Amino acid sequence: MSRLPASKATLGDELPAKQVRVKRDDLVRYAGASLDFNPIHWNERFADEVGLPGVIAHGMLTMALANELVSDWVGDPGAVIETTTKFTRPVPVPNDGVGALLEITGKVTEVREDGTAKVSVTVTFEGQTVLGRPTATVKLG
Template identity: 45%
Template sequence: MSDFDVQNLEVGETVAAGAFELERDSLVRYAGASGDFNPIHYRDDVAASVGLPGVLAHGMLTMGLAVQPVVDWLGDPARILDYQVRFTRPVVVDPVAGASILVTAKIAQFDVEARTARVDLTVICNDETVLGKAQVRVDLA
């Protein structure tokens, strides 16, 4: 989208949503792209040895997937002015079932004059919130 009718935005309005499926090979590809080869992201034995419930998705992978519906809604990643999250729970990627991440993006507040908005993300995996205080400040001009 190139033009937003800021006057018609409503607090609480869902502006974007997405569902993302992760498999173990997704983690290996991300490790190669990011350079993060920590074995908790691909080896069950290592994850178990440090007390984890299983192989975990990379936090930055989860964070990147979570903002994608907002980027798609905006039509331009340069419209993201600020993005912050708190990692509240790990995303465990089962060797067979993988993991599903569900994202909902809602308007939390907006500034008509500045043509900016804060979008709050709800990021769920296995019926649990995995990112807390996930907030994106966006340019709607």
């Protein structure tokens, strides 16, 4: 497993894995920053009524955490040219002060002659992926 800096990226390099704990107060802060005040992200009763497994993290917050892994690795958030994903599974965030633990990994799946690379990211919660095929294209240093 290679952990070289992004500027020396080669096919198959793995990004340094990270774990991120998402708590209810994170959801409140994200709602304020994104202006996404959908009650599924803060109201337990409403989330239950619509069939969710409780209050869930914003999908875009989960995606942002995946992108943070990539931008930390490449060393410049501005070097992230494009990101893609599908939201495939909700992340329930219990109101217990501990929250939900996300495990985030990434791997270089393509290095191009134009100085860019494609990174595939995996985000799991309780052993199950929560984003469908997240990728990022980055400009290498």
